[in-house]
Amino acid sequence: MSTYDEHLVIVGNGMAGHRLLETVLAHPHRPRHITILGDEPATAYNRILLSPWLAGDMDREALTLRHNDWYAAQGVSLIAGERVTAIDRQCRTLTTDQGRRLAYDRLVLATGSRAARPAVPGSDLDGIHAFRDLEDGERLASLADAGGRAVVIGGGLLGLEAAEGMRKRGMTVSVVHRAMHLMNRQLDPTAADMLATELRARGLEIHTGADLAAYAPDADGQRATGVVLSDGTTLAADCVVAAIGIVPNTTLAERAGLATARGIQVDAFMTTSDPNISALGECCEFEGTTYGLVEPIWRQAEVLAARLCGETPAPYRERPCATKLKVSGISLYAFGPIAPTSAHEVLTYHDPQHGDYRRLLLRDGVIDGAVLYGDTGDGPWYFQCALAGDDLSACRQALLFGASDARPLLEEVA
Structure with missing residues (x-):
């Protein structure tokens, strides 16, 4: 059977599954029969935009990637609102929670991830929310519109975006972060302090170096009414949001006997360990790495789409990713290691009056990492130079001032 005649089934109509679908459809030798299943009733939408939507910066329609009629026009069978519960690898069939049974030739698992919850007393109480999908966003928006207090556990990207969105809708919001500064995986202390100062000025309460000890229950022991920190501090809340990270959804793969560790290997x-089954996105694990950013997932989709259409593509390889924060009015851009080593030369520019900060880590004249806050326009140029391994020694003295000052010096020695 040629790849064109195969039945391709994609489990998961989130961003990874949808990106794969669109990439396959653009291929001249796409499989003739394609089915995509999603357990959410909505068609594919842009999860990246959930944060600005929660903040009221855009309409719900702006999140939609494709409407139902698009799938039919592409000859794709869309099954929405059904969860795949079992895979029979020997018969190459799958079963949904609605009793539907589908046969496949090639199967792709794009089952995504779920929010991690701190393993502390009270974690099973009602009133503890996640911020992973549209249903979560709609629930948080409704709660925020009612006012009151919220506590967000986690001062990383997602936690800060959720906190700012709920604040803009009228809630008083506290952020509890275990590390000593916000976004500690992306920012150095100086940039993180600038970020915290800006967020506090907007009305957010920031608690760093704060360990969550327990969720505080109501009198009936059914619902969370706040959090208790390890120092005994209690923060009351009408709504608690856990945003400490994600856990790959591997249950379906495990039931089918596929090799898994943190994710589907x-x-x-x-x-995967079954040659007829592939996986990509937040549910998968490659060489010990799992995923939460779209850039590597898009590259995974390119590799897998070519393979599904009968080509032999270049293999997927890890490479650095850049980070941006989706909070209106705040610009930051970061990539590479945070803590400098003895092998790094550190270049720093700081203008507190104008809220600008840049720190570059150089290794033998090559940019190894960068943190930018305020004016981030040169961030992509720094990142491209880092990926290319460009030796920037000739423009070292102008490097902190960006491409417009550095490029002429590079051209002089070219």
């Missing part, structure tokens, strides 16, 4: 062509 795949090779450099996104193939």
Whole structure:
């Protein structure tokens, strides 16, 4: 059977599954029969925009990637609102929670992830929310519109975006972060302090170096009414949001006997331990790495789409990713290591009056990492130079001032 005649089934109509679908459809040798299943009733939408939508910066319609009629026009069978519960690898069939049974030739798992919850007393109480999908966003928006107090556990990207969105809708919001500064995986202390100062000025309460000890229950022991920190501080809340990270959804793969660790284990062509089943996105694990940013997932989709359409693509490889925060009015851009080593030369520019900060880590004249806050316009240029391994020694004295000052010096020695 040629790849064109195969039935391709994609489990998961989130951003990874949808990106794969669109990439496959653009291929001249796409499979003729394609089915995509999603357990959410909505068609594919842009989860990246959930944060600005929660903040009221855009309409719900702006999140939608495709409407129902698009799938039919592409010859794709869309099954929405059904969860796949079992895979029979020997018969190459899958079963949904509605009793539907589908046969496949090639199967792709794009089952995404779920929010991690701190393992502390009270974690099973009602009133503890996540911020992962549209249903979560709608629930948080409704709660925020009613006012009151919220506590967000986690001062990383998602936690800060959720906190600012709920604050803009009228809630008093506290952020509890275990590390000593916000976004400690992306920012150095100086940039993080600038970020915290700005967020506090907007009305957010920031608690760093704060360990969550327990969720505070109501009198009936049914619902969370706040959090208790390890120092005994209690923060009351009408709503608690846990945003400490994600856990790959591997249950379906485990039931089918596929190899899993933190995620569904795949090779450099996104193939699982079963040659007829692939996985990509937040549910998969490649060489010990799991995923939460779209850039590597988009590259996974390119590799897998080519493979599903009969090509032999270049294998997937890890490479650095850049980070941006989706909070209106705040610009930051970061990539690479946070803490400098003895092998790094550190270049720093700081203008507190104008709220600008840049720190570059150089290794033998090559940018190894960068943190930018305020004016981030040169962030992508720094990142491209880092990926290319460009030796920037000739423009070192102008490097902190960006591409417009550095490029002429590079051209002089070219």
